[in-house]
Amino acid sequence: MWENGIDIYSVRQIRLRTDLYFGVGAIEYFAEIADQLTARNITSVLVVTGHSSYKRTGAWEVVERILKERNIRYALYDKVTPNPTTVEADEATALGAAAGAQAVVAIGGGSPVDTGKSAAILLKHPGKTARELFSQGFTPTGAVPIVAINLTHGTGTEVNRFAVLTIPETEQKPVIAFDCIYPTWSIDDPALMTGLSQAQTRFVSIDAVNHVIEAATSKSTNPYAVMLGKDVIELVTRYLPIADKDPTDLTARYFLLYASMLAGLSFDNGLLHYTHALEHPLSALKPELAHGLGLAVLLPAVVQTIYPHQAAVLADLLKPMAPDLEGKPEEAHAAGKAVQAWLVRCGVPQKLSDVGFQKEDVEKLVDLTIHEPSLASLLEQAPGYANATSVAAIYMNSFLPLV
Template identity: 35%
Template sequence: MTLSSFVIRSGKTILYFGMNSLDKVSNVLSRYRRIYIVTSRSAAKVSGALDDVMEILNRYGVKYEVFSGVTPNPLENIIEDASECAWRFGAEAIIAIGGGSVIDTAKIVSVISRCGGRVKDYVFGTRDFCGSLPLIAINLTHGTGSEVNRYAVATLLEPRTKYGLANEYMYPLIGIDDPRYTLSLPYNQTLYTSIDAMYHALEASCGRDSSPYVLAIAEEAIKNIVTWLPIALREPKNIEARYWLLYASMLAGISIDHSRAHLIHAIENVLSGINTELPHGAGLAMLGPTAIKYLYRSRPKELHRLLRHIDPELKPSEDDAIKASRAIEEFQKGLGFNERLSNYGFRDEDIDRVIETTNKYLRYGLSLAPIEIKDDIIREIVSSAL
């Protein structure tokens, strides 16, 4: 089938979706004299996106520098280093080339480069967002959704946890979703990032701020993930599978822009903040099945609408909460996911620390869940993932 290209507007972002989307914004890049590029160590180069960007910038005589030090679950000091480099370079705009960690880092860099301060100033509200440099977000995964929403996540050194920021100044000016750039994703990242998108959709659909609009796009995201993720894992160069997974990720990113992730993401942010080697999507997959049991009991009709695409025999009744939990777990196992928190060094004695940190610093996320989250719920969710 023909894979169409299109443009949508969401929040303050204009998103270009489809093959060779970057070519359509070359005139925008040519407006700037100095652009700072934020990437991770190798993904931007391997995907081909970095070469494409440099070709455009060189063609128009735009000066640029590249920061390639972003790591998964980026620590605040890395973000601040990139911010200082961008400021010293005199950047007029920022280009992010990467997945969620890179785009989130670039969002915060765009703010600090314009407004000054440190990451914690914005996390704890001691400094106001005054604006941001224009950001062009070139997405390399089908999981983040960050290329089309106002969120960013940073890992704090003290307290050691990931903390989410949300502000209108962090909408990218332009988002680029080109499925060609996802063809180089390795197997594990194909799995992890798609699972991230899946939980974006699931949590957005049942959060306190959800709506029929969110439910509609969240269901569309789940349908495409269930259909195309197994194919992408079997056939990593299947461009059609990558296209529809990228589409699903984009929809899921918009869904949390209008609703928010909550229970599962809040706990996972603590875990991958403690151990930044824990891939975000893997952490979600470990926590998700048990958490879904509680969420399904509270919002059976909404979650049934999504999860029926995994298990058609599910009923929109709280009595099927355990069955919904098992459906998610079996779906993930069928994709080859069988990791546990113990693989990343977590033990029973860490649970109290996770509960305390989640309650103290991620309570804003827990408050968006459709149920009251008590300590025993967090304990069961984390314990079941060990």
């Protein structure tokens, strides 16, 4: 196996739209990033993060030391929640603006990084709000530089142009995608992720799998997205059981993180569709619901729905989970059951009723999916023809296991 020849302690620069420092110990390379900030005459930054993981992982100790050594002032916003809102982005922006922040350093998983991306746009557009941004009230023309220090192996947001926030008053969870929020620099250090709980480890890895299943089967997919997807599912199915058993296994964390990064690139190219469009209303209504768990609840029904339209691609993609699939449309139910069985083996058997929803909620969920513009645009990418009927069917088929 090619992974055996990789020195996980050798930090490499992976040159994408983002300059990514990848490997065990990559956090120390924040010094190089800080030098580049100084070279751009940046003397003040906004740090956006959650309540505790930035300290618990040791990331902040390194970042704060290097900022102080370089005489770079910082304003710290550490109130980002697991399903962040436009209110949080506005608070962070106001703090950064008061401090004269010229760049954003986001530390955390998708929630802090997406909040930081949003603040980076708003710092460049004084007077605009996050609600306007996520309601398509204006189109940004730029953003201040973004540094993303990633603390999970799921979202891929550290290498792509997407961000997600909830608008509390409308119960909507839109997506934005702008080239200006590709992070300028990112850090992927597996050593920062050994403290993820067993549940978090499972959920973020399932997020990465969802990214590539959608990206490889969308109407905008390309061979690059599909090939990345094959690698992602092979790596996650191989290394998630190892990390699940031993959270401190750095090799497992390295390749789960690599898979997550590849998945971020895959959906940056192929986009997303059903599973993410339908999950966003779930976690908008129940902010305590982990995004990856919401995706896991929906995934078997989604695979069953899209398999007839993309049977050959999915049979190839799902080979590590379902080696007997032959790429025939009539295998749709078997494909959904195989994905469901894999989720159960991962310790994630939950269905919609287990995460607090009832069948009476489906009408509202469909409405939030269909009528939120950014989610409707995701549905346009779904194979076949996505409409209120197909969305409702996926929700309804997610209440009980496929049998």
